[in-house]
Amino acid sequence: MIPTLKTTGGLARRRRNAKLFAYFCMVLTWMCIVLLAVLLVHTTRDGIGWLDLQFLTEFPSRFPERAGIKSALWGTVWLIGMTAAFAIPIGTGAAIYLEEFGGRNRINHVLDIVIANLAGVPSIVYGILGLAIFVRGLGLGRSVLAGALTMTLLILPIIIIAAREALKAVPMSIRHAAFALGATPWQTVRFHVLPSALPGILTGTILALSRAIGETAPLIMIGALTYVAFTPQGPMDQFTSLPIQIFNWIARPQQEFHQLAAAGILVLLAVLLLMNATAVWIRHRALRIK
Amino acid sequence: MNRKAANVLALRSGARWHESVIKGGLFLCAAVSVFVTIGIIAVLAKETFGFFQNVSPLAFLFGTKWTPLLEPRSFGVLPLLGGTMLIVAGAALVGVPIGLASAIYLSEYATPRMRGVVKPVLEVLAGVPTVVYGYFALTFVTPLLRRIVPATEVFNAASASLVVGVMILPMIASLCDDALRAVPNSLRQGAYAVGATSYEVSTRVVVPAALSGIVASFVLALSRAIGETMAVTIAAGATPKLTLNPLESIQTMTSYIVQVSLGDTPAGTVQYQTLFAVGALLFTLTLVANIGAHKLLKKFREVYE
Numbered sequence: 149m150i151p152t153l154k155t156t157g158g159l160a161r162r163r164r165n166a167k168l169f170a171y172f173c174m175v176l177t178w179m180c181i182v183l184l185a186v187l188l189v190h191t192t193r194d195g196i197g198w199l200d201l202q203f204l205t206e207f208p209s210r211f212p213e214r215a216g217i218k219s220a221l222w223g224t225v226w227l228i229g230m231t232a233a234f235a236i237p238i239g240t241g242a243a244i245y246l247e248e249f250g251g252r253n254r255i256n257h258v259l260d261i262v263i264a265n266l267a268g269v270p271s272i273v274y275g276i277l278g279l280a281i282f283v284r285g286l287g288l289g290r291s292v293l294a295g296a297l298t299m300t301l302l303i304l305p306i307i308i309i310a311a312r313e314a315l316k317a318v319p320m321s322i323r324h325a326a327f328a329l330g331a332t333p334w335q336t337v338r339f340h341v342l343p344s345a346l347p348g349i350l351t352g353t354i355l356a357l358s359r360a361i362g363e364t365a366p367l368i369m370i371g372a373l374t375y376v377a378f379t380p381q382g383p384m385d386q387f388t389s390l391p392i393q394i395f396n397w398i399a400r401p402q403q404e405f406h407q408l409a410a411a412g413i414l415v416l417l418a419v420l421l422l423m424n425a426t427a428v429w430i431r432h433r434a435l436r437i438k
Numbered sequence: 439m440n441r442k443a444a445n446v447l448a449l450r451s452g453a454r455w456h457e458s459v460i461k462g463g464l465f466l467c468a469a470v471s472v473f474v475t476i477g478i479i480a481v482l483a484k485e486t487f488g489f490f491q492n493v494s495p496l497a498f499l500f501g502t503k504w505t506p507l508l509e510p511r512s513f514g515v516l517p518l519l520g521g522t523m524l525i526v527a528g529a530a531l532v533g534v535p536i537g538l539a540s541a542i543y544l545s546e547y548a549t550p551r552m553r554g555v556v557k558p559v560l561e562v563l564a565g566v567p568t569v570v571y572g573y574f575a576l577t578f579v580t581p582l583l584r585r586i587v588p589a590t591e592v593f594n595a596a597s598a599s600l601v602v603g604v605m606i607l608p609m610i611a612s613l614c615d616d617a618l619r620a621v622p623n624s625l626r627q628g629a630y631a632v633g634a635t636s637y638e639v640s641t642r643v644v645v646p647a648a649l650s651g652i653v654a655s656f657v658l659a660l661s662r663a664i665g666e667t668m669a670v671t672i673a674a675g676a677t678p679k680l681t682l683n684p685l686e687s688i689q690t691m692t693s694y695i696v697q698v699s700l701g702d703t704p705a706g707t708v709q710y711q712t713l714f715a716v717g718a719l720l721f722t723l724t725l726v727a728n729i730g731a732h733k734l735l736k737k738f739r740e741v742y743e
Contacts (some may be wrong), residue, residue: 241467270665362567
């Protein structure tokens with residue numbers, strides 16, 4: 149097909165249109181930055197006044213001035229810790245299988261498609277699955293364990309996709325060298341491919357976990373939205389989490405609770421920022437070593 | 439180094455069954471995804487089947503009244519579907535033009551330094567938890583809307599769909615950016631050589647060449663908007679109704695699911711089953727959208743590789 153390019157108007161007008169279009173795109177792009185700034189300023193202005201040590205060390209309360217996020221913070225730590233313990237080995241293992249052992253047969257093609265589609269399933273559907281299988285089916289109740297297993301399923305596709313990218317980035321020559329020296333496939337992966345892919349896998353994993361920290365809907369589904377004034381002591385304990393506590397406060401009509409929610413959001417965003425900074429740091433360090 | 443070499447030798451002297459066991463274990467890890475998919479489908483299908491023994495599928499899919507928690511009960515899902523589509527349409531109105539314009543700016547105009555500023559901002563926007571967007575909608579966007587149009591209800595579709603639009607914007611921008619950058623430079627150079635302006639190159643050569651990738655990004659983003667839960671639960675209200683007026687309170691499929699799970703609904707009741715029936719509809723819609731988008735993406739990759 150030979151493309152044709154019809155133009156309208158004289159050259160001056162066409163040039164002016166081109167300039168206008170460039171500005172139009174630039175302004176819309178800047179709007180993204182402005183939106184982010186407005187979001188942050190609005191939240192900070194609402195929440196900063198409530199943010200003090202007491203806010204971090206008190207349990208939630210009916211009285212806004214006494215309310216804090218201790219149980220939510222510890223709940224999130226438990227939830228994410230256990231999610232990481234499940235999701236990292238399984239996700240990395242799956243990625244290693246698909247990249248290093250899979251080959252190009254029909255089963256692996258199906259696995260590819262399944263993982264790509266799972267990444268697009270709405271988080272609340274994972275919540276329904278968690279409710280039906282973990283909470284009721286396996287009788288785990290509204291425990292941290294049920295929450296962590298649900299979160300694991302949710303972030304597994306993200307970890308697999310990120311880890312596969314990291315493994316793909318390892319040069320083939322490393323594998324060839326290992327095989328040439330008589331290493332078995334697993335030895336090649338264990339001692340050569342995995343160490344060089346590790347920074348990439350860690351970065352992807354941290355980003356996936358930071359997604360899990362902010363997830364609310366699946367936890368509401370498995371019944372985590374209850375009044376919890378204790379920190380979990382074991383995997384079978386009830387729990388709450390930061391986004392759940394924030395949602396709980398937003399859902400109340402009083403202004404004070406909305407401001408508490410803003411303070412909670414500031415803590416949540418700080419945690420996410422810390423995790424992202426860690427990911428960026430790992431990425432940079434790996435680049436420097438190379 | 440010595441320890442590493444020793445390890446390698448130790449493993450090597452071990453029998454080959456060691457390798458097969460590890461390979462099997464890794465295969466099981468990969469197979470978890472298949473189990474999850476089967477699990478989702480089985481769970482949704484089982485309870486939805488039970489639901490359809492109480493309510494006819496036709497009454498569910500084409501009924502225009504959704505009152506499963508009140509007498510007289512009615513199980514027409516159209517109001518929920520309509521609410522979701524209202525949100526999706528509003529989100530598309532915000533996310534599609536801004537996302538595409540940002541992508542064009544990033545791939546065609548921006549200097550590397552500007553890319554270095556805009557890309558991280560988009561990543562941060564994409565990483566903000568949805569509950570935060572919900573808070574923003576309720577405490578910032580809604581009051582603003584009510585000042586502009588006083589007739590706006592406290593919970594309204596407009597506010598929620600605006601923030602859902604912001605939420606899907608980074609996804610559209612970065613996927614479209616990828617698609618535009620995959621267009622070979624020779625096409626641009628050819629168009630410039632025959633005297634086209636940058637506007638003509640962008641809109642008549644680059645964008646059409648990347649069209650399937652761009653459309654795929656829209657479809658993926660809209661599927662994300664369909665499944666978006668927290669912002670609509672917080673800001674759009676809980677009034678299932680068929681309306682085109684974005685200033686009214688509505689209810690989406692996702693926020694209905696949250697509403698039911700917040701209440702104490704015993705397993706086995708029709709109300710409990712509605713959760714899965716609505717979930718199954720949601721899952722089907724997003725799955726169809728995702729499969730369609732991946733087909734488009736595959737087609738677009740084949741053109742230039």
